[in-house]
Amino acid sequence: MTKIAILHEGVLDKKVIEGLIKHIGLNEKRIVFYPMGVKSNFFDEKHPAYISLSLSVENDEINKVFFILDADNCYMNQGGMIKTQEKLQVMIKSLGFESISRFYITHDPRTEDKEGFIESLLLSTIPEEKMNCIDRFLECTGFDKKGGDKSTYERIYKSIAHPLSPYNFDHIHFNELRTQLTQLFAD
Amino acid sequence: MTAPTTAHFLTDIEIKQFKCFTDFKASGFKRVNLIGGKNNVGKTAFMEACYVNVCAINVNAMATAIHDIKFARENLNILQNLFHNKSIDKIQILDTTKNYSTKSCLRKIEFHISEKNAIKEYNFSIDSELVIINAKEFNLIFEYIKNIKLIDNFGWSDNELAEAYEAIQKHEKETDLSALVQEFDDSIDSFKLIGGTKPQCKIKGEWRDITEFGDGLRHYISIICAFYAGENGYLFIDEIDNGIYYDHLDRLWEIIFTLSKKTNCQIFATTHSKEMLESFARVAKKLDEQDISYTRLVKNKNQELKSITFDYAVIKYSTENAHEVR
Numbered sequence: 103m104t105k106i107a108i109l110h111e112g113v114l115d116k117k118v119i120e121g122l123i124k125h126i127g128l129n130e131k132r133i134v135f136y137p138m139g140v141k142s143n144f145f146d147e148k149h150p151a152y153i154s155l156s157l158s159v160e161n162d163e164i165n166k167v168f169f170i171l172d173a174d175n176c177y178m179n180q181g182g183m184i185k186t187q188e189k190l191q192v193m194i195k196s197l198g199f200e201s202i203s204r205f206y207i208t209h210d211p212r213t214e215d216k217e218g219f220i221e222s223l224l225l226s227t228i229p230e231e232k233m234n235c236i237d238r239f240l241e242c243t244g245f246d247k248k249g250g251d252k253s254t255y256e257r258i259y260k261s262i263a264h265p266l267s268p269y270n271f272d273h274i275h276f277n278e279l280r281t282q283l284t285q286l287f288a289d
Numbered sequence: 290m291t292a293p294t295t296a297h298f299l300t301d302i303e304i305k306q307f308k309c310f311t312d313f314k315a316s317g318f319k320r321v322n323l324i325g326g327k328n329n330v331g332k333t334a335f336m337e338a339c340y341v342n343v344c345a346i347n348v349n350a351m352a353t354a355i356h357d358i359k360f361a362r363e364n365l366n367i368l369q370n371l372f373h374n375k376s377i378d379k380i381q382i383l384d385t386t387k388n389y390s391t392k393s394c395l396r397k398i399e400f401h402i403s404e405k406n407a408i409k410e411y412n413f414s415i416d417s418e419l420v421i422i423n424a425k426e427f428n429l430i431f432e433y434i435k436n437i438k439l440i441d442n443f444g445w446s447d448n449e450l451a452e453a454y455e456a457i458q459k460h461e462k463e464t465d466l467s468a469l470v471q472e473f474d475d476s477i478d479s480f481k482l483i484g485g486t487k488p489q490c491k492i493k494g495e496w497r498d499i500t501e502f503g504d505g506l507r508h509y510i511s512i513i514c515a516f517y518a519g520e521n522g523y524l525f526i527d528e529i530d531n532g533i534y535y536d537h538l539d540r541l542w543e544i545i546f547t548l549s550k551k552t553n554c555q556i557f558a559t560t561h562s563k564e565m566l567e568s569f570a571r572v573a574k575k576l577d578e579q580d581i582s583y584t585r586l587v588k589n590k591n592q593e594l595k596s597i598t599f600d601y602a603v604i605k606y607s608t609e610n611a612h613e614v615r
Contacts (some may be wrong), residue, residue: 150606
């Protein structure tokens with residue numbers, strides 16, 4: 103049985119991935135989670151997670167690697183989907199994981215530049231009328247969507263936004279991540 | 290006062306040939322090194338390879354070390370043979386190791402037995418200096434390096450313990466040792482070597498032989514004494530958790546971390562116990578003891594023996610995230 107390492111940022115990413123894997127009906131026993139804490143750790147080749155993972159890959163204990171991290175925003179040219187993808191690909195190459203890796207960069211699919219994070223992806227899966235309402239609320243209150251506190255998004259999602267519990271995995275915005283995971287387990 | 294040098298520490302080893310090892314490499318050793326892996330993977334053999342390498346400062350010391358690792362494994366059989374009046378031939382014991390070849394940060398050594406004109410020859414090589422001794426002329430002279438100690442799976446005999454206890458006496462640490470023994474078993478008032486050779490514990494004013502107590506106590510005392518005896522040297526312990534109750538593991542590691550630093554003694558210990566590894570990681574984190582490593586021996590899908598060495602940061606990360614490192 104091939105073992106899959108999933109590298110993620112924090113607790114929420116893990117919860118969502120675990121939930122989605124169960125929802126799809128994939129074998130969760132094949133997964134070993136590697137929390138990276140913050141996004142910048144994904145680009146630190148000497149991070150203990152990478153050392154531990156490299157040893158496990160070398161030793162055939164891990165056969166596939168999946169990265170899931172936030173796109174964040176394009177502000178000051180530091181984030182966004184393209185920048186994050188470029189930096190991640192450099193890291194995957196330097197780790198020597200090209201042939202065994204897949205990744206998904208979490209973002210709000212409604213944004214033109216594919217910006218955002220796991221929390222904004224979740225918010226994007228609520229019914230449209232509620233979403234419009236929340237968008238208006240965020241705009242009116244001046245909440246800085248470009249650099250605001252991510253946990254606020256999660257709180258809004260959890261407490262007022264979503265009628266389904268806990269996540270709306272059948273939403274079209276989960277399709278890309280669902281495909282990635284299905285292929286990861288199938289390869 | 291200058292800090293003691295750690296230049297003698299073994300940081301890496303390449304085992305070209307020895308027992309189950311062929312072209313095997315391991316590196317990243319620190320002051321305190323734990324070795325793990327499944328049963329029969331070669332943990333003890335790996336430690337033996339390291340032991341012989343550090344001992345091999347000359348031909349006699351090298352031959353003694355090669356002899357001793359086999360002797361340690363054959364302890365029970367040798368004892369039984371003696372009981373049946375069968376003598377032990379030290380050369381015969383040495384002969385069981387046909388090949389040994391390692392290269393470390395300290396030295397490159399090789400040993401093999403060959404045959405020339407139907408006469409056996411013993412080939413010793415230390416840093417490319419080759420010594421060939423004809424079997425007829427070979428006289429194995431035991432030479433022990435005083436500050437390299439090995440505690441095998443069977444534990445130390447009274448004599449070995451007595452010898453190491455001398456170092457405790459030299460350092461005037463008898464009271465400290467007794468206090469540690471008391472911590473281990475609060476019914477014991479103190480520990481002493483009566484008549485210089487008989488390890489005894491005092492309970493309610495009466496001295497009792499250590500053999501009356503569990504193996505764990507002897508093992509525990511041996512480890513503490515071995516650190517003092519191995520000052521500026523090395524300590525090798527096979528199955529470190531032998532006989533030690535899980536409740537004492539954290540305290541044992543605290544003592545090991547403290548004494549290894551105090552005596553500047555590098556330690557290699559094997560275990561297959563999950564509790565021991567967890568305790569090792571837990572205490573290292575608590576004391577912020579970073580000069581540690583955990584080496585796991587594994588077989589890959591081609592059945593080749595490999596080593597995976599985790600340093601402090603990786604041990605901490607792996608245990609915090611419940612990754613299987615055993």
